[in-house]
Every structure is written in C-alpha cells, then in structure tokens.
Amino acid sequence: DRLRESKVYMRALFDYIPLEDKxxxxxxxxxxxxxxxxxxxxxxxxxTWWQAKRVGDSNLRAGLIPSKHFQERSLALCSPHIFCAxxxxxxxxxxxxxxxxxxxxKDRQGSSGEGSEAGDSDYLTYEEVSRYQQRGHERPRLxxxxxxxxxxxxxxxxxxxxxNPHRYxxxxxxxxxxxxxxxxxxxxxxxxxxQQFDADVxxxxxxxxxxxxxxxxxxxxxxxRSVQAKNKMCLVDVQPEVGYRLRTAEFKPYIIFVKxxxxxxxRRRSAxxxxxxxxxxxxxxxxxxxxxxxxxxxxxxxxxLVDRVLIKEDSASACSELRGILERLExxxxxxxxxxxx
Ligand code: 5GP
Numbered sequence: 001d002r003l004r005e006s007k008v009y010m011r012a013l014f015d016y017i018p019l020e021d022k023x024x025x026x027x028x029x030x031x032x033x034x035x036x037x038x039x040x041x042x043x044x045x046x047x048t049w050w051q052a053k054r055v056g057d058s059n060l061r062a063g064l065i066p067s068k069h070f071q072e073r074s075l076a077l078c079s080p081h082i083f084c085a086x087x088x089x090x091x092x093x094x095x096x097x098x099x100x101x102x103x104x105x106k107d108r109q110g111s112s113g114e115g116s117e118a119g120d121s122d123y124l125t126y127e128e129v130s131r132y133q134q135r136g137h138e139r140p141r142l143x144x145x146x147x148x149x150x151x152x153x154x155x156x157x158x159x160x161x162x163x164n165p166h167r168y169x170x171x172x173x174x175x176x177x178x179x180x181x182x183x184x185x186x187x188x189x190x191x192x193x194x195q196q197f198d199a200d201v202x203x204x205x206x207x208x209x210x211x212x213x214x215x216x217x218x219x220x221x222x223x224x225r226s227v228q229a230k231n232k233m234c235l236v237d238v239q240p241e242v243g244y245r246l247r248t249a250e251f252k253p254y255i256i257f258v259k260x261x262x263x264x265x266x267r268r269r270s271a272x273x274x275x276x277x278x279x280x281x282x283x284x285x286x287x288x289x290x291x292x293x294x295x296x297x298x299x300x301x302x303x304x305l306v307d308r309v310l311i312k313e314d315s316a317s318a319c320s321e322l323r324g325i326l327e328r329l330e331x332x333x334x335x336x337x338x339x340x341x342x
Pocket of ligand 1: 173174177208209210211212217218219
C-alpha cells in the first residue's frame, strides 16, 4: 500500500462539516476540512464517497469526503433553497378549483427556474493541485495583489518595489495622456495615441484598462512578460476579477488578498491617538462598516482563488510581511493547479 501512495491532491473550495452532513453514511468517519485545505485523496473507488487525508495533519487518519461528482450534485439540488426565496403561500382563493390551478402553475414556474439555475452555475468543489517550486531557469511567478476597501495595495506594491528594484517591478502601463517633461517613454508609462490604445483594447492586449480625467490607462500582457523576461518578479494590483483571468500556466499567479484590519469603532483610534493621520484617522463608523463589507464580499466571491490573506495593520508592517511572502515564493514549494505543471 505504501508503494502505491496516492498522488492525487485536491484543494478544497468549500468547507465541509461531516457532523452537519445528513447524506454521509457515517458522520464519525467523515473528514472535516476548510476551504483552501489540501486533501490527499487516498481512494476514489466509490463514486460518491472518497477517502482522503488532510495534508499537514499530524493525525494521518483517512476519512470520508464527498466525491467531486456527488458534491456538485448536492450543490445543484440545494441551490434553489439557497438562492431562491421559498414560495410564498398563495392568497386564499374564493373556490377550490381556482386554488388548484394557481398552485399547479406556480409549481411549473418553480421547477423551470431550478433547472436553469443548476445548469448555468459552476460549482465550487475541488481543484486538483500539484506541488510546484520555481526553478532557477523558470520565470518568476506573477504576484497579484487584490485588496478590499482601504487596503491601498498600490502604495504597498510601490514601497516593496522601491526597496528592491532589482528583484521586483511593476508592469509599465500604457496611457494616452501627454508625456510630462521629466517622464521617459517606457519608464513611467508607454505613451501611445488614442487610436493605438483603442486598437490594443480591441485586440485584447490589456489585462485591464480604465479612464482617468479623459485619458486612457491600461496594463498590457506584454508589459508583464517583459518584466519576467528580465527575471524580475512582476507585481500587479488589480480588481479581483482581473486576477482571476490571469490564472494561467504561463503566469502562475500567486494571489494575495490584502485587507485592512478594521477597528471596532473609530473612537478607539481617534485623531488624538494617531496624529500622523493613520490609515483610519478620519474615518467614520460608516466607512469602517463599508470596509468590513468590502472584505466580506471579496472573500465570499473570490476567496477560493486566494493563496494568501495579508491583514494590513499599518503600512510598515504590511510591507515587511509582503516582503517575507515574496522571498518565500522564490524558495519554497507551493500548491498550484495541476494543469500549470503538467
Ligand atoms: P497620472 O496621469 O497622474 O500618472 O495617473 C493618474 C491616474 O491614472 C492614476 O492615479 C490611476 O488612477 C490611473 N492609472 C495609472 N495607471 C493605470 C493603469 O495601468 N490602469 C488603470 N486602469 N489606471 C491607471
């Protein structure tokens, strides 16, 4: 058995609590896990229940987990309860005949709704992964920073790069705004005409683009490649959905989600206790609530893609933490989707 040790590893994309699972054949035999855990799948012989161990567990007992197929099916079956409001009882009808008519029509609408919902969604179950360590001859992985409200990831990125410009760099963006005298083509920006910019947008050359004061700005795929060609680690700060699109074997992005530590209430960090205008010095309770909400929303929507969460206490400590993460990224082994290493 030892010789045939399973090589199948899955990243869990959902939390699993066997004690709350009514479908399991044996709750005590279940293996609890959390989203992001790496599971070594020992057997996939049974179509509904796999046996797996959690990587990093000192207790190496294998337990039951729902198979990918079974979990997808369970999600498909319960999605109407999660996403649709339960049908409200029809108003009391004047006659029994009308009542049954209304009910049957409502039932039909209900079931057609369920069908389309299940068919369109991509259920988050497991992602097959493999160990990966960057070798000397390979280009450095792309580092993608995503941040919730108040995280100031651009500032963080700039600071870490300024400390180590020979190792880290930004992808030089394109812009249609005129070059300032002190600026150099290809350093701050690639300066291009509007017509060229629009053509590049149409040809999908940008990973993202936007308008600011009637000028266009955008980051191109080539700009990332050219940083990597110099054997530097490229850092980009983007909207979460952009980071998602960069998840390819070529870039092997390592996605870091930066969220500010949000104090309970602004009174705890009044202007008096942070005179230098600390990150939350002038924020109101509503601002803090918005910051919390933004972090929750990103975590909910994109958390399964995040390799690392960085809780930003203040700018200096976040910088040193990010520096540490980047250094480990070049030395250590990480789990990446199987398709990236095959
Ligand atoms: P400036 O023209 O002062 O150099 O930049 C002004 C603004 O342009 C920045 O604050 C930023 O909002 C936006 N900008 C700069 N680079 C990019 C980019 O690569 N993509 C997008 N979407 N906006 C950018």
